[in-house]
Amino acid sequence: MKYVIIGTGNISKTYISALQSLPACELIGFVSRSKTSGDNDYRLPCWPTLAEVDRPFDAVIITTPNGLHHQSAIEAARLGKHVLVEKPLDITQGAMDGMIDAAARANVTLAVSYQRRTNPDNMAVKALMEQGAFGRIYSADLSCRFWRDQRYYDSADYRGGYALDGGGVFMQQACHNIDNYIWLFGMPARVQGELDTFAHRIEAEDHGAVVLRYDNGMIGTIVASTCAPPGYPPRLEVSCEKGTFTLLNDCISDWHVEGIDNPASTVPPADDPGASSPTVTDFSRHAAVLADFEQAVARGTTPLADGKDARRTTDLVLQIYRCQERKS
Missing domain, CATH: 3.40.50.720 (NAD(P)-binding Rossmann-like Domain)
Incomplete structure (x- = not known):
């Protein structure tokens, strides 16, 4: 096209x-x-x-x-x-x-x-989730401990504000990881959290922690920050009826699941450039999104993240913000 x-x-x-x-x-x-x-x-x-x-x-x-x-x-x-x-x-x-x-x-x-949905290990875990292969999911803990210096926020008037960025680290830097979380586990029934601004001169939050409770009983947590120098790869740790596994920067780093071979196809990188910089140097996953987009247009099928599906990520972030507003 x-x-x-x-x-x-x-x-x-x-x-x-x-x-x-x-x-x-x-x-x-x-x-x-x-x-x-x-x-x-x-x-x-x-x-x-x-x-x-x-x-x-x-x-x-x-x-x-x-x-x-x-x-x-x-x-x-x-x-x-x-x-x-x-x-x-x-x-x-x-x-x-x-x-x-x-x-x-x-x-x-x-x-x-x-x-991030296009990463092979994420897709493998998604397929197993849809099969119910893990049994009951007990907990899923996501850590997004990133770093942005004040120069990043000063580079444009809207950065770190609500009017155009829509918020801080939850809406901007961590929303990729939050999207992947929802893609795997769905939307929670209840959300509680604490947000604050510690290390930057911005309107919105640069650090926060939330607890998510699901109708099936699962308890999840999300920690998101841009004040954790030097910046760390995102980590998702899951405990389930069959065992435990960890995704580090979307790659399986630990796998202890009874009766299921480790489906890992990539080795977790030592670091994640996006954890400390807004510049995206690896465009391969964007190319995968484009290929999926073109296929959806050509076949009249649903893309990997269509509007209705992707909307849920923003909905959850807004729910987190409303939870904080009720405490103000």
Whole structure:
């Protein structure tokens, strides 16, 4: 398909690399309010609005700040274009409803880049979960101990705020991991938590811990932080009826499950660059998301993370924030 990338920030470069790695994909240009045509390293056209794009294209990739996603998604859908959104889907329930409704009305595909789902070990665990292979799940504990310095938050006025970022570490840095958590275990029945701002001059939280209780009895925990230098790979530890296992940076690092061979296909990396930097250097999982997106469009099937499914991640984060607001 032919793509237009909306937004020219840091993450757009990751999508450019991913598109270039897939021979059937073509990037025809950008939509940006800050750049003019050809004002980019790729010498591609740059239009101020999507309506002004004067070349044929099939889909958009939205890389604008979180709280602006709905504007471009709804416009693209009304133009009959398929939509791939950088995480999260958006930051309010009303905005997400508008995006999902616009895509359904226009009969176009709406997908979100929750690329951690594409990791082979995550997919193997997901398949076993769906088979009920683990028996009863007792607990699932997710730790996202990341690091961002003050310069990161100072690099744009909206960073770490509610208006455009939608919140702090839970909405921005940890939402990939939270999405994977929900993908595996579903939505909890009850949430309790504590959030605060410790190490940065920002409006929203830079650290928090929440407890999730499920209807099936499972107790989960999520700790998310951007004040844990030097930054650590995310860790998910699961206890179940058949034993225990751990995913470190989406790779199985420990497996003690009775009667089930370890399905690990990758070795956990020593570190995770994303734990300490917003720059995404490994574009392979974004390429996998794009391949899945194109397949969904071609076959009329549901993408790995469609609008309704990806919405749940934002819903849970908003539930966490409301829990904190009730204590204020």
